[in-house]
Amino acid sequence: MLDKSFLILTIFIHTIAFGQKLETVYLNSNDSTTNMYTAVIPYNRPIKAFMFLLDGFGASPKDMLIQTALPKYAAEQGILTILPILQTGSTYFGVDSLSQQSLKHQIETVIAKYQLEGKDFYIGGFSIGGSCVVKYAELAVKNIYAIKPTAVFAVDPPLDWERFYNSANRVVRLSAPTQANGEVTYMIDRIQMEMKGTPQTALENFYNTSPYSFSDITQRAVKNLVNIPIMIISEPDIQWWLNERGYNFSYMNISDHAAMINELQRLGNNSAVLITTTNKGYRKPDNRKHPHSWSIADPVQLISWLLLQK
Numbered sequence: 001m002l003d004k005s006f007l008i009l010t011i012f013i014h015t016i017a018f019g020q021k022l023e024t025v026y027l028n029s030n031d032s033t034t035n036m037y038t039a040v041i042p043y044n045r046p047i048k049a050f051m052f053l054l055d056g057f058g059a060s061p062k063d064m065l066i067q068t069a070l071p072k073y074a075a076e077q078g079i080l081t082i083l084p085i086l087q088t089g090s091t092y093f094g095v096d097s098l099s100q101q102s103l104k105h106q107i108e109t110v111i112a113k114y115q116l117e118g119k120d121f122y123i124g125g126f127s128i129g130g131s132c133v134v135k136y137a138e139l140a141v142k143n144i145y146a147i148k149p150t151a152v153f154a155v156d157p158p159l160d161w162e163r164f165y166n167s168a169n170r171v172v173r174l175s176a177p178t179q180a181n182g183e184v185t186y187m188i189d190r191i192q193m194e195m196k197g198t199p200q201t202a203l204e205n206f207y208n209t210s211p212y213s214f215s216d217i218t219q220r221a222v223k224n225l226v227n228i229p230i231m232i233i234s235e236p237d238i239q240w241w242l243n244e245r246g247y248n249f250s251y252m253n254i255s256d257h258a259a260m261i262n263e264l265q266r267l268g269n270n271s272a273v274l275i276t277t278t279n280k281g282y283r284k285p286d287n288r289k290h291p292h293s294w295s296i297a298d299p300v301q302l303i304s305w306l307l308l309q310k
Contacts, residue, residue, distance in 0.1 A: 087102035
């Protein structure tokens, strides 16, 4: 049963060409910045499936609609797409319990609102949004959710927070005192806060929270994904990272991606796929080159793969 204390306010933005309608829904009448979503609804055609797309740190549904054509192309294929901001806001950590609870609630709310019971459910995300959706898929299996994804995909997500934390500290150590990127130092502090310690003092928290842990030989997280189709998309442009940021492979998410897909395949998941791209990473509206971008996910290739999963 859904919590009826939520007042749902719906704003119809507009109906546009290419077979889609946009609708924004706020789940709390007192908050227009969090706990909301934009729905991209197939127009004048039946809805055959639905999909949640979660963006990266600090982004909004409007940003996502600029950066990727995935929602538009999905609508053309009869897939209703939800672009949410969770109750934890756009600067969410994604894998934390409050973000996961909010995502689960939004999924349940959307199914009821749009009468989606029994339809295929896809979930995907970019960067921290990718971390969030992989974690959701794991928890859906582990905790026997009524609503499990038919397939999941993630675009260049950080997955192993132990690896991320250690490599971020290495970046700081190798940088001059005033040259460390502020994003790196922010993430060090944020990870320590979310994990309630460091890998040296709270390793079990890292294992229990991370969607994947290279050093966890029990494979507690990835074992939950053995029977779920999963695609991870990455553009490992080492020259760009070396030249533009001074980072090497240890601070690139590709190390998580390859290791996790390798383990899943060895565990018997024949629908675990790693897609690597070259020179596809560009950010709009100025088409600035950046391998950590939504653009590395080709909408036609991705939606075609999703529709084949059962």
